[in-house]
Amino acid sequence: MTTLKAKMIVDKDFRISEIDERIYGSFIEHLGRAVYGGLYEPDHPEADENGFRKDVIELVKQLDVPIVRYPGGNMVSGYNWEDGVGPREQRPRRLELAWRTIETNELGTNEFADWAKLVNSEVMMAVNLGTRGIDAARNLIEYCNHPGGTYYSDLRRKHGYEKPHNIKTWCLGNEMDGPWQIGHKTAEEYGRLALETAKAMKLVDNSIELVACGSSNTGMPTFPQYEATTLEHAYEAVDYISLHQYYGNKSNDPANYLAKTLDMEHFIKTIISTCDYVKAKKRSRKTINLSFDEWNVWYHSHDQDKQIEPWSIAPPQLEDVYNFEDALLVGSMLMTFLRHSDRVKIACMAQLINVIAPIMTETGGRAWKQTIFYPYAHVSAYGRGVALQPVVSSPKYDSKDFTDVPYLDTAAVYNEEKQEVTVFALNRHLQESLELHCDVRSFEDYQIVDHIVMEHDDLKAVNTADSQAVQPHHNGVSVLDDGIVEAKLPKASWNVIRLRKR
Template sequence: MSDKLQAKMIVDKSFVISPIDKRIYGSFIEHLGRAVYGGVYEPDHPDSDEKGFRKDVMQLVRELQVPIIRYPGGNMVSAYNWEDGVGPLEERPRRLELAWRTIETNEVGTNEFVDWTRAVGAEVMMAVNLGTRGIDAARNLVEYTNHPGGTYYSDLRRKHGYEQPHKIKTWCLGNEMDGPWQIGHKTAEEYGRLAVETAKAMRLVDPDIQLVSCGSSNTGMPTFPEWEATTLSHTYDEVDFVSLHQYYGNRDNDPANYLALSLDMDHFIKTVASTCDYIKAKKRSKKTMYLSFDEWNVWYHSNDADTKIEPWSIAPPQLEDQYNFEDALLVGSMLMTFLKHADRVKMACLAQLVNVIAPIMTEKGGPAWKQTIFYPYMHASVYGRGVSLQPVVSSPKYDSKDFTDVPYLDSAVVYNEEEDTVTIFAVNRHLNEDMVLDSDLRSFDGYAVREHIVLENNAELKASNSAHNEQVKPHNQGQSKMDSGMLQSVLPKASWNVIRLYKA
C-alpha cells in the first residue's frame, strides 16, 4: 500500500468543537414545482394515505431522519397569504404564484404540512412573508399556530379541526430579502427595521419561539457581508440565528475544482460568523449569534429546462436536477463543513427534499426513488449525532482553477458518548488514486471497527440514478482495520466514506 496516496489523522476525545445540533440535518419544502403536489402530496396515488400523502415518500424521509423542515418558502413566501391555505378545501382560492409564475391551488397549507411533518418525525421551520406583508400577518400566524385558544385566530384553528396548538418553535423572518428577484425586495435598512419590529410582535404572542434573520442570498451578492452587518445592527437582540444560502454547480466540467467548492462554503461561514461577532462587539453584547444555513445544495443541472416551463401551469416539473456521483461527493463535503463549524452552525436545510433539487424523486402514479445525494445526507443525519471533534489532519494537497492547497482528504469526526461510537466521515478528492488514511485513535481505548461504508463509482463521475436503475449506491465492504488504537483505512479514489467504530 506504500505506493498509494498517504494521509494521517489524530483523533482525541478531548478535541471538542461543539455538541452537534441535530437540526443541521434539516431540509426544505417549498410550494415550487412538484415538491408538494406530486411529491409529498398525491391523493390519487395508490400508495397515498387518507390525507393524500404518499406513504412511500414518507418512508424515505423517515429513513433520512430529517429533524426539521423549512416551509412554505423560499421565494414563494414573499407573496404568500397564509390564510389562503387554511380552512375547508372547497373554500380555498387559487392564486397566481408570482415567484415561480405558476398556479397555487392551496390544497396543502399550514395544517396539512404540520400533519405531514409529524408523520415523518420532523419539526416545522415556518417562514413568514416580509415581502408583500409584514408585522400583522406574521403575528396573526403565530397566534393561529401557537396560541391555545380564546382569541380570533387560535379559535379559527380550532374551528378548522386542530384543537391543540401546533407549537411551532422556529420561524424565518422572510426569505432572501437582499435579492432583487424577491417580491418586496428591500434594502438592508428597510429589512432590518421591518424584521426587528416583526420579531418583537411575534415574541409578544409567543415568547418561546426562535427567530431567524435573513442573511445574504449567496456570497456573490454585491451587498455581502455589509447586508449582515446592517440588518443585524437592528435585529441582533431579537433573533437567535442569521441565515446563509448557497448553491454550487459544475458548469465548467472541472471535477477537481468542483470538489473543492466546500472550501468556499467554509469561508462563507467564517465570514458571516466574524460579521456577527463584530456586531456583538459593537453592541457590547454577551450573546452569540448562531447560523442557520437554511438553503444549500447542488443546483445547476435543470437550469436550461426551467427556461422552457409554460407560465401559469399547476405543479410543473421545475428545478428537477438529476444528480450524479460527483454531486454526492460535494454534498458529503458540504455536510462535513457544517460539522466542522458545529459551534456556530446550529441549523441547516438541504434544499429541497422531494423532486425540486432533491434527494428523493417521484413519478406521478409510480415509484419514489433515491438520488445519489440521498446517501451522504442519510449517513450524516443517522450517524452524525453527538459531539463534533477536531481532528489533526495531514494530507497531500492540490491546486485547482479557483483554489490553492486543497487537501485530498476532507474529513469530519463525530463522537457519540451515549452510544460509545465514533464515526469518521471522509472524502478522497483524488480522482485517480486511492488513499491510505492512518488515524491515531488511542484516546478511544477498546474501540473496534463496526463497518466501513463506501460510496464510489469507478466507471463514471457522471453516473446517476433513476426510478428503475440505481447506478450509485453504497456498499459496506470498505477496508479498515484497527490495531492497538491505530486505524488504517483505504479510501478509494473519488469516494465518500463512513467509518463506524464502537467500543468492543
C-alpha cells in the same frame, strides 16, 4: 509511483461542540412537484387518507429529518397564509409570482404540520416579509401557537386543530437582499422590519427562536454588509442569521468542483466574523448563531426550467438529476457543517422531494433515491453527538479557483451515549486511492463495526426509477490495531468508518 498518504488524530478531548440535530434539516417550498405530486398526491395508489404518499414518507423517515423549512423560499414573499387554511373547497387559486405558476392552496399550514408529524419532524415556518409584514406574522403565530380564546387561535380550532402546533423556529422572510425577491428590501429597510416583526412575534410566544435573512449567496454585491446592517437593527431580537449557497459544475471540472466547500468554509467564517463584530459593537453578551437554511447542488435543470409554460399547476421545476460527483460534494458540505457545529445550529438541504432533492417521484408512479440521498442519510444517522476537531495532515492540490485543497476532507463525531465514533472521509483525488492513518488511541477498547464506501468509475453516473447505479457498499478496507486505524479510501470516494466500544 508514490502512494498518497494522509494522517489524522481523533481525540475525545478535542471537542468542537455538541451537534444540534437540526443541521440535518430540509426544506419544502410550494414549487414544482415538491408538494403536489411529491409529498401530496391524493390519487396515488400509495396515498393515505389525507392524500400523503406513504412511499415518500418512508423514504423521508430513512433520512431522519428533524426539521423542515416551509412554505418557502421565494414563494413565501408573495404568500397569504390565510389562503391555505380552512375548508379546501373555499380556498382561492392564486397567481404564484415567484415561480409564475398557479397555486391551488390545496395544502397549507395545518396539512403540512400533519405531514411533518408523520415523518417525525418539526416545522420551521417562514413568514412573508415581502408583500406583507408585522400584522400577518403576528396573526400566523397566534393561529399556530396560541392555545385558544382569541380570534386566530379559535379559527385554528374551528378548522379542526384543537391543540396548537407549537412551531418553535421561524424565518423572518426569505432572501430579502435579492432583487428577484417580491418586496426586495435594502438592509436598512429589512433590518427595521425584522426587528419590529420579531418583537411582535415574541410578544405572542416568547419561547420561539427567530432566523433573520442574511445574504442569498457570497456573490451578492451587498455581502456581508447586508448581515451587518440587519444585525445592527435586530441583533437582540433574533437568534440566527441565514446563509444560502448552491454549487454547480457547469464547466465540467471535477477537481475544482469538489473543492467548492472551501468557498463554503470561507462563507461561514465571514458570517461568524460579521456577527461577532456586531456583538462587540453592541457590547452584547448574546451570540448569534448560523442557520444555513438553503444548501445543495443546483445547476442541472437550469436549461429545461426556461421551457416551462407560465401559469401551469405544479409543473416539473428544478428537477436536477444528481450524479455521483454531486453526492461527493454533498458529503463534503455536510462535513463542513460538522466542523462548524459550534455556530452552525440549523441547516436545510434544499429541497426534499423532486425539487433539487434527494428523493424523486413519478406522478402516479414510483419513488426512488437520488445519489445525494446516501451521504445525507449517513451523516444524519451517524453524525449525532459531539463534533470532534480532527488534526489532519493531507497532501494537497491546486484547482482553477482554489489553492492548497486537501485530498482528504474529513469530520469526526463522538456519540458518548452509544459509545460510538464515526469518521467521515472524502478522497478528492480523481485517479488515486488514499491511505489514511488515523490515531484513535484516546478511545480505548474500540473496534471497527463498519466501513461504508460510495465509489463509482463514472463520476456522471446517476440513479433512476429503474436503476440504482450509485449506492454505497459495506466492504471498505480498514483495520484498527493498537489505537491506529489504517484505511484505504478509493479514488473519488465517500467513506464512513464506524467504531464502537467492545
